[in-house]
Amino acid sequence: MDRISLGNEEFEGRNNAYVLADEDDGIALVDTGVATPDCRVQLREELAERGYEFADVDDIVLTHHHPDHAGLAGEIQAESDATVYVHEADAPLVEADPDAVTSLEELRRESLSEWGVPADAREELLAFLEATSGVDGEPVDATPIEDGDVVAVGGRTLEAVHAPGHTAGLCCFEIGGASETRSGSDDAAHAGTEAFVGDAILPVYTPNVGGADIRVERPLETYLASLRTIVDRGYARLWPGHRDPIDDPAARALTIRDHHRERTENVLEVLTEHGPADAWTVSDHLFGDLEGIHILHGPGEAYAHLDHLRHEDVVTLEDGEYHLIDPDADIGEIVSSSH
Structure with missing residues (x-):
């Protein structure tokens, strides 16, 4: 090879x-x-x-x-x-x-x-x-x-x-x-x-x-x-x-999982500090100005985490905005054990 x-x-x-x-x-x-x-x-x-x-x-x-x-x-x-x-x-x-x-x-x-x-x-x-x-x-x-x-x-x-x-x-x-x-x-x-x-x-x-x-x-x-x-x-x-x-595939995979745990926590921080928001607004807080393909990838990434939190009953979606309903959710448990 x-x-x-x-x-x-x-x-x-x-x-x-x-x-x-x-x-x-x-x-x-x-x-x-x-x-x-x-x-x-x-x-x-x-x-x-x-x-x-x-x-x-x-x-x-x-x-x-x-x-x-x-x-x-x-x-x-x-x-x-x-x-x-x-x-x-x-x-x-x-x-x-x-x-x-x-x-x-x-x-x-x-x-x-x-x-x-x-x-x-x-x-x-x-x-x-x-x-x-x-x-x-x-x-x-x-x-x-x-x-x-x-x-x-x-x-x-x-x-x-x-x-x-x-x-x-x-x-x-x-x-x-x-x-x-x-x-x-x-x-x-x-x-x-x-x-x-x-x-x-x-x-x-x-x-x-x-x-x-x-x-x-x-x-x-x-x-x-x-x-x-x-x-x-x-x-x-x-x-x-x-x-x-x-x-070391296992170690790298765990690092990536931890990255998604931290990003999920960051998403919750945005909603806690700024109130209900859509995926683009959350993306702006996470990544700042975007250009090119990242105009798709940025809010898409924010959406992936918001969607995950919605299915775990941590946030709810109303009229295009995500509202925090469980600020004390155990994000480590949600990300590591979700299936």
Whole structure:
């Protein structure tokens, strides 16, 4: 397995694409980078240094639909006829299915309105999305997969471990996979193995929840459950979508969980100090001025925590504003034990 670090100035920094190669099973990529001229040239050059071209790629495994991970998949597939695997929840978006795209756009508009995002900020976000629409790349002919599926690519077997939250269809891929005799429910059987995790866990940043994929219901709850899944499987090392490998997955997952506990406490402080507020107002107190994609991610993150608190009966939602009803709630217990 070989890691390629690709440039990406549109979103959250350098992306990883992973090359799996085998004389008999061919060449596979796990994620592809964003469809910008610079990234395209870089990926071609990096593959050429390893003796490959786009046309040589037999399989592409996508951790999720975001363009910084899937943007070049369609172009590579057009040159190579590669099979592109992606979770069934994200497949319609990488395929650019018109109904899925329209539904997402409508849901985004509704969410921005419900979160209280001002008209000028909404216009700025939509202008940013329009200006960067080319990074999505060419549509893909996807092969949908689901949790527990095993694909044989590049001399390895990869078991899909559905880990929604950052997106509805985000999957980790356990390297080595599950053999026919190993139970996918036996977490001990996975201990000591490694996995590609996309943006499920990142070594420095915390993956955005709430704004990164507004299709996800109960986004914080869903994401925390995915963190527990990853911890329970006892991986020895994780290969993320950005930056360097994670050599202590459990510790990193606990750090991210603690981050969400602290952020939830911060949300409560905003409501305590300033009274009822919508998600945009809470976001403003948490993050300050936002621009670009963060106009979506900021209030989305605030919404994820407010929504979680609402389902835990800590706040109530009335006319678009969240009202604090249990200021003494044990946030540590709510975040660590919610399911």
